[in-house]
Amino acid sequence: MDKNIVIIGMPGSGKTSLGKKLSEKLNYHFIDMDHYIEESRNRTIASMFEEGEVVFREEEIKASQELADTAQTVISTGGGIITQEASMKALKRNGLILFLDRPVKNIEKDIERDSRPLLKDGKSRLQELYEERIELYRLYADLIVENVLDEDTVVEAMAAAINQYESRVEE
Structure with a gap:
């Protein structure tokens, strides 16, 4: 498959750490979009948020449109x-x-040591974000994998879900 695997989810859901492991397993490249934005724009996300979330x-x-042109x-x-x-x-x-x-x-359990702009208000904001976003996550998702076990097991579940999806699409 030449398509990218785009991981969406709540802040702190494991997108980056599990994404890196998944990319190694699939022999794909890995890009963390937030790091890509910071490096390609030569500024921090926090400084962008200071000017407003918009x-x-x-x-x-813009970054989504750029990264859509990548493969694997x-x-x-x-x-x-x-x-x-x-x-x-995109x-x-x-x-x-x-x-x-x-x-x-x-x-x-993990947000106390987190510096993400939208999590600065802590646990109550996290629950609000989840409630605001859950339907959108489900709407856009081709696949849903729960992250409730150890990293290696979740990566295996991600790879299995991708393989199952590819099999269904090819039929």
Whole structure:
């Protein structure tokens, strides 16, 4: 398969760490979209958010369009990418969208040491974000994999879901 694997999910759901492992397993390239945006725009996401979330989302749309032209790449997106239809349409053009679903209570254990702009208000905001976004994650997802076990087991589940999806598409 030449398509990209685009991982969506809540902040703290494991998109980056599991995405890296999945890319190694599939022998794909790996791109963390937030790092890509920071490096290609030569500024931090926090500085974009200081100008307003809309500034960051505009850069995210542009980056989505750029990354849609890659192939055989696992792309770890930012948690809010699903709020921008243009980003999702671009990524879906050459990508299989995998929603990595991790329970909020599991994410909460990790956010104390997190510096992401939308998580600065802590646990109550995390639950609000989940409730605001869950339907969009499900809407855009071609595949849904729960992240409730150890990393290696979840990566195996991701790879198996991708293989199953490919088999169905080829029939």
